[in-house]
Amino acid sequence: HSVIKKICCIGAGYVASTFTSPTSPPSCPKNPDVEVTIVDLSERRIQAWQSDDLPIHEPDLLEVVQSARDAIIEGRKPNLFFSTNVDQAIKEADCIFVSVNTPTKTIGRGQGRQSEMSYVEAAIRKIAEVAEDDKIIVEKSTVPVRTAERMREILAANCRPGVSFEILSNPEFLAEGTAIKNLLTPDRIIIGSLNTAAGLSAAESLVDIYATWVPRNRIITMNLWSSELAKLAANCILAQRISSINALSAICEVTGADIAEVSYACGLDSRIGPKMLGASVGFGGSCLKKDILSLAYIAESLHLPQVADYWRSINDINEYQKDRFSRRIVECLHHSLTNKRIAILGFAFKKDTGDVRESAAISIVNDLVSEGGSIAIYDPKAPDENIWYELESTSPDIKLLHERVTIYRSAHEACVGAHAVVIVTEWDEFSNKTKAKPLPAVDATTPPRTPLATVAPQEGYIESKETKPVAGRVDWAHVATVMRKPMYIFDGRNVIDEVKLEAMGFRVEGIGKAGTVRVS
Ligand code: NAI
Numbered sequence: 001h002s003v004i005k006k007i008c009c010i011g012a013g014y015v016a017s018t019f020t021s022p023t024s025p026p027s028c029p030k031n032p033d034v035e036v037t038i039v040d041l042s043e044r045r046i047q048a049w050q051s052d053d054l055p056i057h058e059p060d061l062l063e064v065v066q067s068a069r070d071a072i073i074e075g076r077k078p079n080l081f082f083s084t085n086v087d088q089a090i091k092e093a094d095c096i097f098v099s100v101n102t103p104t105k106t107i108g109r110g111q112g113r114q115s116e117m118s119y120v121e122a123a124i125r126k127i128a129e130v131a132e133d134d135k136i137i138v139e140k141s142t143v144p145v146r147t148a149e150r151m152r153e154i155l156a157a158n159c160r161p162g163v164s165f166e167i168l169s170n171p172e173f174l175a176e177g178t179a180i181k182n183l184l185t186p187d188r189i190i191i192g193s194l195n196t197a198a199g200l201s202a203a204e205s206l207v208d209i210y211a212t213w214v215p216r217n218r219i220i221t222m223n224l225w226s227s228e229l230a231k232l233a234a235n236c237i238l239a240q241r242i243s244s245i246n247a248l249s250a251i252c253e254v255t256g257a258d259i260a261e262v263s264y265a266c267g268l269d270s271r272i273g274p275k276m277l278g279a280s281v282g283f284g285g286s287c288l289k290k291d292i293l294s295l296a297y298i299a300e301s302l303h304l305p306q307v308a309d310y311w312r313s314i315n316d317i318n319e320y321q322k323d324r325f326s327r328r329i330v331e332c333l334h335h336s337l338t339n340k341r342i343a344i345l346g347f348a349f350k351k352d353t354g355d356v357r358e359s360a361a362i363s364i365v366n367d368l369v370s371e372g373g374s375i376a377i378y379d380p381k382a383p384d385e386n387i388w389y390e391l392e393s394t395s396p397d398i399k400l401l402h403e404r405v406t407i408y409r410s411a412h413e414a415c416v417g418a419h420a421v422v423i424v425t426e427w428d429e430f431s432n433k434t435k436a437k438p439l440p441a442v443d444a445t446t447p448p449r450t451p452l453a454t455v456a457p458q459e460g461y462i463e464s465k466e467t468k469p470v471a472g473r474v475d476w477a478h479v480a481t482v483m484r485k486p487m488y489i490f491d492g493r494n495v496i497d498e499v500k501l502e503a504m505g506f507r508v509e510g511i512g513k514a515g516t517v518r519v520s
Contacts, residue, residue: 001204004136005034008093010123011100012040012049012082014056014286014355015140015172018183019097020064020080034209036068037081037089049082057354057381060180087130095206097170098123099140104290113297115144115290124151128158131165136202139169142291144298145229166202168193169224171231176285177352189219192227199224232298235291236311241276242283243317249279249512250324250520259512260494279512281364281424281492282321284349286357289315322360324519326367329490331517332509333420337373341484343418345411345474346425346493347379347387354381360492361424362390365405368422370396375405378414380427411474416482426493429473433497480504 009019016038040046048055050069054062068080083089090096100119105111120141127137137155139148148167155165169192174182189210193199203221210219222230249259259279267274283289292315299308333340349359356362356379365375377387384407395401408414411430415421423430480487489496491510498508509515 001201002094004095004205004209006093007034007036007095007097008089009036009038009097009099010086011098012038012045013099013101014176014179015099015174017056017058017061017179018172018174020068035079035081037083037093039083039086039089041084041086043084046082046084058177058179059352064180086126090127090130091132093135095136095138096127097138097140102141102143104293110297113293115294117143117147120147121154124154125158128155131163132160134164136205137165137167138206139167139228140172142171142231142287143228144294145225145232147228148224166198168202168206169227170206171227173234176355177350184213186214186218189214190227190230191219191221192224193221194224232291232295235287236295236314238276239283239288239292240314242280243314245277245279246282246321247317252512253515254518256514279494281325281360281511282318284357284359285355289318289358322363325490325492326364328509328515328517328519329368329420329422330371331519332488337368337371340419341374341376341417342368343414343421344375344377345414345421345423345430346427347377347382348425351425351427354383356382356386356390359390359424362394364422364424365391366395369401369404373404376408376414376418377405378408378411379425380429412478415479417484419484420488420490421479421483422490422492423495424492426495431495432476432500433495476501476506477504480506
């Protein structure tokens, strides 16, 4: 099989950050000869990648990019480049990754349900138009199953004579907020190919690239269609766990069961495991909702309506969870937000990312504005312009939105004069929990009767994340002096130790814990 020396990645978004790994000495000292060029149509995005103010926030990303892009290690050549010259990068590469966006369609047939494939198609047409020699094309974007077949048709109809392409599927499993950790030590790398000599050979070429930093037994090759479907399946199963625990949280709120304990008890079952079982205000991000919609649409197109309904119900529970949370806020505040100020802590869809796409904060802020509230938002990393973009594109009244919403530079400022604080993102700086204690030993002969206070959720639960001392952690004692009474905290992520804050006079309403009102 051929040796890949030059890689082009089309699309310089979140997923592009994974292309820092084959070039970066900390992950990959053995790959100094591989060159990666990341291209995008957006001049602004490329300029940001060339600067030290990267277009996305990820812990440790800047260091990894700098080491490859700027060759800050002595004796190394730079081998990571960013460019808007898409044609040249395609021409020079042996292997082209397509990492463009595949959002949900907003117009025409299948709008609101089907994946928008026009960006992928444009990238494929561009490759067909400019490639002068054989290329391996890798689907990195999350795509509907059998997309490679359509790509093949477009390539065959448009390419130059004598040029041939092999298409591989290599879905990306990174989680925003832990992208660098995921790319340096991935759970698995999936490479799908056709079961032909040329397909298998192309897959081996890609295996070689990953094998320079990923243990070989974590690189799995498989049939192309399985690989395409596996990515959608993984995201839908992850979302299904969140909606399952969130659906249970509604039962907890009216029965006196505590979702943290229920989740802990379930997660100790080795068949279930503890991860992705933290109850919350609902999942967000650019992927889970759209991938469920895409899988459901595929099922519907295959005349499998029951399957489609099953997957869609996961998004329905998510919408219900967000809506229930907004209604709980309004009901606790005596059914009226007129002349009331609400501080929203966190706007990103989860901690350690600045990404606000599909964040639960969007619908919550819009709901609270339409109830008459004044909203004070603070998020440590989400760019203001992205917050405004998301709010404006979903607001029924943009003028009112701007009258009622202000973005602040610190949590403390946002809380001044607030009747309620709403925690939407689990940023460490909002939590008052101390370091999680180790798991109690499980001993079958003497069943543990752990006192409630020492039940320590396992690693992987949202509320168990070690809350290391963070400079600038919210000083809740100070907040108590600047808020209006009664002081409500709506903890959409269960990051607050309510015993401590209730002792300071706060009323804490957590997800999946009995509260002041019953909202169903
Ligand atoms: P993104 O929206 O951040 O970036 C996509 C980039 O592609 C944009 O900068 C856009 O300008 C560029 N682009 C679009 N069409 C182009 C073209 N024809 N030529 C050159 N550039 C073009 O998207 P993100 O989040 O990186 O996602 C990309 C794909 O990866 C999607 O299919 C997504 O579902 C999938 N994915 C995303 C993950 C994430 O955590 N964000 C994780 C795993 C998969």
